[in-house]
């Protein structure tokens with residue numbers, strides 16, 4: 001099983017695990033810690049990423065879970081797949097928070113003969129809840145693209161596609177960013193490759209490697225529906241994932257826009273760290289005995305990459 005490299009990742013293991021009653025111990029300052037119920041943790045998550053801010057086609061919120069159950073450990077991950085659920089069982093987590101929905105288009109069965117039904121069975125048998133924050137986390141402030149920009153030390157200027165319902169103009173899809181010190185495209189790509197978790201794909205690049213990059217649009221996850229807004233923003237480069245041949249080809253023929261295409265999973269994984277930090281802060285404020293973890297399991301479906309002999313580098 002592939003894992004995200006360990007270095008520099010903050011651990012959040014300060015508190016003792018709960019022992020099944022409401023007040024379970026004290027923190028370093030000697031204050032009593034209480035074990036939160038799932039409903040309390042979910043309320044905190046809903047406050048960060050309200051379900052009504054998700055796209056109409058999306059499926060966010062709690063998929064599995066008993067509101068009355070106590071939770072002492074939470075695991076954040078991008079994908080609600082069996083490897084992640086197995087990791088939560090091992091960890092003793094009572095809640096998994098994922099970015100991607102388990103059932104985006106609904107289902108008529110949770111039979112364990114199907115891989116998604118197997119996930120549901122494992123969750124319920126082990127008293128583990130599953131909560132999803134997807135497009136409501138994409139557009140949040142801070143959201144998925146803030147985490148992506150932060151991983152590359154890009155300074156966020158504004159949303160790429162502002163949410164008209166936000167009077168402060170901070171929520172929305174994607175982010176327009178500036179580099180404090182302009183970089184050649186090749187160095188920005190190298191930074192993305194080094195700072196995002198390692199995947200078989202790495203970073204695909206379109207554009208002159210010596211082109212100077214001062215401004216970058218970023219969008220975690222699939223970004224090729226955003227080319228009109230990226231062009232309108234007048235940025236030097238666009239960092240996203242899942243770029244298809246025709247939209248990418250047309251984008252680079254229309255303007256000198258440089259493209260950086262990372263693995264979808266890698267562009268969204270930094271949000272897990274951001275979200276975990278947010279929940280950790282909430283937990284501290286409430287005096288909860290809650291340990292918050294980020295999965296380092298690589299759930300990108302691509303497992304290897306064979307460079308073409310003689311390919312441009």
Ligand SMILES: [Zn+2]
Pocket residue numbers: 100220221222264268
């Ligand atoms: Zn995604």
